[in-house]
Amino acid sequence: MSSSNSTHDSHQPHITPMWVYFGVLGALLILTVVTVAVAQVDLGPLNLPVAMAVATVKAGLVALIFMHLVFDHKFYIYLLLASLVFLAVFVIFCLFDLTRRHEIRHEVAAPIHAEAEWYKELRIQAAGLDHGEDHGDSHGDLHGAKTNAHSEKHAPVQTPAAPQH
Amino acid sequence: MSATTHDSHGHPRLAHHFFEMEQQHECAKLGMWLFLLTEILFFGGLFCFYFIWRIMDPELFVGASEMLNWKLGGLNTIVLIFSSFTVAMAIRSIQQNKRNACAIYLAITIACAFVFLVVKYFEYSAKIGHGTLPGTSFHDLHFLAEHPEVKNPHIFFSIYFCMTGLHGFHVICGIVYIAWLLYLTLKNRFDSEYYAPIEMGGLYWHLVDLIWIYLFPLLYLI
Amino acid sequence: MSAADSNTNYINHTKGIMSWLLTVDHKRIGLMYMIVVLSAFAAGGFFAVAIRLELFAPEMQIFPAAPTEGASWTYNKAFTLHGAIMVFLFIIPSIPAILGNFCLPIMLGTKDVAFPRLNLASWYIYMIGAAICLYAIFFGNSVDTGWTFYTPYSTSSSSSVTMMTFGVFVLGFSSILTGMNFVVTVHKMRAPGMGWFEMPLFVWGIYATALIQILATPVLAITLLLLIMETTFGIGIFDPANGGDPVLFQHFFWFYSHPAVYIMILPGMAVMSELIAVHSHRTIFGYKLIAYSSVAIAFLGFLVWGHHMFVSGQSEFISLLFSFITFLIGVPTAIKLFNWMTTMYLGQISWNTPMLYALCFMVTFTIGGLTGVFLGALGMDIPLHDTYFVVAHFHYVMMGGTVIAFLGGLHHWWPKIFGKMYSEFWGKIGFVFIFLGFNMTFFSQFILGQQGMPRRYADYAGFEKTQLFETYHQFSTVGSLILAVGFIIILIYLVHSLIAGKKAPANPWGGLSMEWATSSPPPAHNFLEDPVCKHGPYDYDKVRPEDI
Ligand SMILES: [Cu+2]
Numbered sequence: 001m002s003s004s005n006s007t008h009d010s011h012q013p014h015i016t017p018m019w020v021y022f023g024v025l026g027a028l029l030i031l032t033v034v035t036v037a038v039a040q041v042d043l044g045p046l047n048l049p050v051a052m053a054v055a056t057v058k059a060g061l062v063a064l065i066f067m068h069l070v071f072d073h074k075f076y077i078y079l080l081l082a083s084l085v086f087l088a089v090f091v092i093f094c095l096f097d098l099t100r101r102h103e104i105r106h107e108v109a110a111p112i113h114a115e116a117e118w119y120k121e122l123r124i125q126a127a128g129l130d131h132g133e134d135h136g137d138s139h140g141d142l143h144g145a146k147t148n149a150h151s152e153k154h155a156p157v158q159t160p161a162a163p164q165h
Numbered sequence: 166m167s168a169t170t171h172d173s174h175g176h177p178r179l180a181h182h183f184f185e186m187e188q189q190h191e192c193a194k195l196g197m198w199l200f201l202l203t204e205i206l207f208f209g210g211l212f213c214f215y216f217i218w219r220i221m222d223p224e225l226f227v228g229a230s231e232m233l234n235w236k237l238g239g240l241n242t243i244v245l246i247f248s249s250f251t252v253a254m255a256i257r258s259i260q261q262n263k264r265n266a267c268a269i270y271l272a273i274t275i276a277c278a279f280v281f282l283v284v285k286y287f288e289y290s291a292k293i294g295h296g297t298l299p300g301t302s303f304h305d306l307h308f309l310a311e312h313p314e315v316k317n318p319h320i321f322f323s324i325y326f327c328m329t330g331l332h333g334f335h336v337i338c339g340i341v342y343i344a345w346l347l348y349l350t351l352k353n354r355f356d357s358e359y360y361a362p363i364e365m366g367g368l369y370w371h372l373v374d375l376i377w378i379y380l381f382p383l384l385y386l387i
Numbered sequence: 388m389s390a391a392d393s394n395t396n397y398i399n400h401t402k403g404i405m406s407w408l409l410t411v412d413h414k415r416i417g418l419m420y421m422i423v424v425l426s427a428f429a430a431g432g433f434f435a436v437a438i439r440l441e442l443f444a445p446e447m448q449i450f451p452a453a454p455t456e457g458a459s460w461t462y463n464k465a466f467t468l469h470g471a472i473m474v475f476l477f478i479i480p481s482i483p484a485i486l487g488n489f490c491l492p493i494m495l496g497t498k499d500v501a502f503p504r505l506n507l508a509s510w511y512i513y514m515i516g517a518a519i520c521l522y523a524i525f526f527g528n529s530v531d532t533g534w535t536f537y538t539p540y541s542t543s544s545s546s547s548v549t550m551m552t553f554g555v556f557v558l559g560f561s562s563i564l565t566g567m568n569f570v571v572t573v574h575k576m577r578a579p580g581m582g583w584f585e586m587p588l589f590v591w592g593i594y595a596t597a598l599i600q601i602l603a604t605p606v607l608a609i610t611l612l613l614l615i616m617e618t619t620f621g622i623g624i625f626d627p628a629n630g631g632d633p634v635l636f637q638h639f640f641w642f643y644s645h646p647a648v649y650i651m652i653l654p655g656m657a658v659m660s661e662l663i664a665v666h667s668h669r670t671i672f673g674y675k676l677i678a679y680s681s682v683a684i685a686f687l688g689f690l691v692w693g694h695h696m697f698v699s700g701q702s703e704f705i706s707l708l709f710s711f712i713t714f715l716i717g718v719p720t721a722i723k724l725f726n727w728m729t730t731m732y733l734g735q736i737s738w739n740t741p742m743l744y745a746l747c748f749m750v751t752f753t754i755g756g757l758t759g760v761f762l763g764a765l766g767m768d769i770p771l772h773d774t775y776f777v778v779a780h781f782h783y784v785m786m787g788g789t790v791i792a793f794l795g796g797l798h799h800w801w802p803k804i805f806g807k808m809y810s811e812f813w814g815k816i817g818f819v820f821i822f823l824g825f826n827m828t829f830f831s832q833f834i835l836g837q838q839g840m841p842r843r844y845a846d847y848a849g850f851e852k853t854q855l856f857e858t859y860h861q862f863s864t865v866g867s868l869i870l871a872v873g874f875i876i877i878l879i880y881l882v883h884s885l886i887a888g889k890k891a892p893a894n895p896w897g898g899l900s901m902e903w904a905t906s907s908p909p910p911a912h913n914f915l916e917d918p919v920c921k922h923g924p925y926d927y928d929k930v931r932p933e934d935i
Contacts, residue, residue, distance in 0.1 A: 182499040
C-alpha cells in the first residue's frame with residue numbers, strides 16, 4: 001500500500017456534475033443516429049472503418065466519462081489500452097497469416113473458405129424452391145441432406161501438422 | 166504512509182486484511198478492471214473471428230446483415246445506452262448518500278436490461294422461425310435463393326449468434342448482479358464510504374454496453 | 388517480530404475439516420492446492436511411466452495395437468492424458484497456486500491476498516474443472532487428440548473432447564482469478580515502506596505470470612468455447628467441412644498456449660532468484676534487470692505463438708516474423724541466467740538441497756532454452772518438427788525448468804510451510820536420483836529426435852533405425868524409472884519430516900525477505916504485528932539475517 005495513495009491523502013470520490021452525464025447521454029444517442037445514417041450510404045470498403053470510428057467515439061465517451069477513466073488514476077487507461085494492444089496483436093497477426101496464406105499458397109490453402117460441401121446441396125434445393133410456395137414440407141428432405149453431409153465430413157482436407165510443445 | 170495507523174478501522178464493512186476503506190475500495194476497483202480486461206480478450210476471440218471472415222469475404226457480411234432488423238438492433242442500442250446512463254447516475258447518487266435515488270436508478274437499469282432481452286427474444290425467435298440458424302442447422306432456403314452470391318452464409322449467423330448470445334449471457338449476469346445490488350441498497354448496506362460493489366457493477370454494465378456499441382454496427386448495419 | 392515460540396499457528400488455530408474447506412486463509416488454500424495439484428502430478432506421472440514402458444520395445448506391448456472399437460485404452464489416450472493433466476492440472480497451477488499463494492502475501496507483509504474469498508473460489512473452480520476432466524476420462528470416452536485439441540481431428544474424434552475441453556475451460560477461470568488476485572495484491576497490499584523495488588524477485592516473477600494469466604487465458608476460454616460450438620453446432624470456424632480454417636484454431640490455441648509456456652516457466656525463474664540469492668548469502672546481482680526481464684518475457688511471449696506452426700501451412704511471411712521474435716526472447720532469459728551466475732560469484736554458497744536444485748535448473752533449463760532457439764529457427768525446425776527432439780526440448784524446459792524449480796522452492800519453503808525440517812541427507816539422495824533420472828530420460832530423446840524418431844508413435848518397428856531407436860528408448864525408460872524412484876524418495880522423507888522432523892527455526896536459511904521474519908509455521912494472520920519494510924529483500928551487505 002505505498003504507490004497508489006501517495007498523491008492525495010484525504011480521498012474524496014470524484015462526483016461528476018449532472019450535466020456531464022446528460023451531455024454524454026445526448027451525444028451517445030446522436031452518435032447512434034449517425035451510425036445508422038452513415039451505414040445507409042454505400043461507401044464500399046470504407047463502410048467498415050467509418051462504422052468502427054463512430055463506434056470507437058461512442059465507446060470512448062462511455063469509457064472516459066461513465067467509467068470515470070478521465071477522473072481516475074492514469075493507470076486504468078493504460079490498463080485498458082494494454083488489453084486493446086494485445087487484442088490488436090492477436091487479430092492483426094491472424095489476419096496477416098490468413099490473408100497472405102490465401103494468396104501465396106493458393107493450391108494448398110484452397111479448400112479453406114470454399115463453400116461447405118453440405119451447403120451446395122442446400123443451395124440446389126433453394127434453387128428449386130418457388131418463392132411464393134410454402135416451404136414447410138421441404139424440411140424433411142433438408143434434414144436428410146444434412147445428415148448425408150455430416151457423414152461426408154471427412155472429405156479431403158488439409159491435415160494440419162502436430163504441435164510442437 | 167497513512168497505512169501504518171489503524172485509526173480508520175471504524176467502518177463495519179472494512180475487511181480484516183485491509184488497513185482502511187480507501188485501500189479496500191481501490192483493490193475492488195483494480196480487481197474489477199482486471200476482470201474487464203479478461204472480458205475484452207474473451208470477446209476479442211469472437212471479434213477476431215468476425216474480422217477475419219469480414220476481410221476475407223466482405224460480400225457475406227453485406228448480404229447477410231440485411232437479414233437482421235436494424236430497427237430492433239437500434240432500439241436495443243438506445244436501451245442499453247440509457248441503462249448505462251442510469252447506472253452511472255446510481256453511482257453518483259450513492260456517492261452523495263442518496264440511497265433512494267440510487268435504488269431507483271438501479272431499478273431502471275434492470276428494467277432496461279429486461280427490455281433488451283425481450284427485444285432480443287423477438288429477434289431470436291424470428292430467426293429460428295426462418296431457419297436462419299448458426300452452423301449446420303442453417304436451412305433458410307429463402308435467403309439462399311435471394312442471395313446466390315453469398316457463400317457460407319451460416320458463418321455469418323454463427324458469428325451473430327455466438328456474439329449476441331455471449332453478450333446476452335452477460336446481460337443476464339448483469340441483471341442478477343444489479344438485482345442483488347438493489348436488494349442491498351434497499352437494506353441500507355451502502356453509503357458514501359462503502360459503495361465499491363455498486364461501482365464494480367457499474368463498470369461491468371458499462372462494458373456490456375461498450376461491447377454492444379461495437380456489435381450493433383458490425384452485425385446489423387454494414 | 389520474534390514471538391516465534393507461540394504454539395498456535397495457521398495450521399492448528401482452528402480444527403476440523405470444515406475449517407479447511409471454508410477457509411479464506413491464503414496459506415491454507417495454498418496447502419489445499421498442494422494436495423490436489425500434487426495428486427494430479429502423480430496421475431500425470433503414471434501415464435508418463437505407461438508411455439515409457441510401451442516404448443521399451445518396438446512393437447506394441449501394453450496398449451492395444453490399433454484403436455479398435457471398444458478398446459478403452461489406447462496409446463493416444465495415454466499421451467493425451469499425460470500432456471493434458473500435466474499442463475492444465477499440474478504445471479500451470481503448481482508454483483503460482485501452491486508456493487505463490489503461500490508466500491506472496493507474507494513476502495509483501497500483508498495479512499492475506501486482496502480477495503480471500505475469491506481465492507477460495509478459485510480453488511473450488513479448479514476442483515470443479517478437475518472433476519469434469521476426470522469424469523470425461525473415466526465415465527466418458529477419454530480424449531485422444533493430444534493436449535492441444537487440434538482441429539479437424541478434435542471435431543470428428545469419437546472421444547469425449549467436448550467434455551474435456553469444457554473441463555479445461557473451467558480450469559482456465561481458476562487460473563484467471565488467481566492471477567487477478569495476485570496482481571491486485573502486489574499493487575495495493577504491499578507493507579508500508581515497500582516500494583516496487585523492495586519486493587522480492589519471487590513476487591516480480593509471480594506478478595509477471597499473473598499478467599499473462601489475465602491477458603492470455605480468456606483467449607483460451609473463447610477458443611475452447613468455439614471448439615465446443617464447432618463440435619456441437621458446426622459453426623464453421625475451425626472445421627474445413629463447414630467452411631472453417633483448422634490453422635486458425637492453431638492461431639487461437641497458441642495465442643494462449645505459448646504465453647502459457649511462460650505461465651509455467653516464469654514462476655520457476657521467480658523461485659530461482661530466491662534460491663540463488665538466499666543460499667549464496669549475497670545481494671542479488673542486477674535486481675532491476677531480473678525484475679524487468681520477467682515483464683519483458685511476459686510481453687514478448689505474446690508475439691511468438693506462430694513458431695509452433697511453421698509447418699502448418701502458415702504464410703512464410705508471418706513465420707519469418709515469429710521466428711525473429713522467438714530469438715529475441717532469448718535475451719531477457721539470458722539476462723536472468725547471467726545475473727544468477729554473477730550472484731553466486733564470491734557468494735558464500737551453502738550446498739543444501741534447494742541450492743542443488745537451483746544449480747540443476749541452471750544446467751537443464753539452459754539446455755532446454757538453447758534447443759528452443761534451434762527449434763525457433765525456420766530451417767532447423769522443418770526436419771526436427773514432430774520428432775523426439777521437440778519432446779526432449781519441452782521436457783527440459785517444463786520439467787528441467789519448472790518442476791526442478793518447484794522442487795527447489797518446495798524444499799526452500801518447506802520449513803516455513805510446515806515448521807519442520809526435512810532430512811538433508813535424504814534430500815541430497817533424492818536430488819541425485821532426480822538429476823540422473825531426468826537427464827537419462829530426456830537427453831537420450833534429443834538423440835532419438837535428431838536421428839528421426841517421430842513423436843507420438845507407439846510402435847517403431849520396421850524403421851531403418853529401429854535397432855538404434857530401441858537402444859535409446861530403453862535408456863530413456865530406465866531413466867524414467869529412476870526418476871520415479873526419486874519422486875517416491877522425496878515423498879517419503881517429506882512426509883516423514885511432518886511426523887518426526889526437527890522443529891524448524893524461523894529463518895533456517897538466513898533469508899532477509901519478510902517470510903523469514905515471522906515464525907515457522909506463521910501465525911494465522913502471518914505476523915503478530917503489522918510489519919514495516921525497512922530494508923531490501925537481498926541487502927546482505929547491510930543487514931544480518933539475525934536482525935530481521
Ligand atoms: Cu512456444
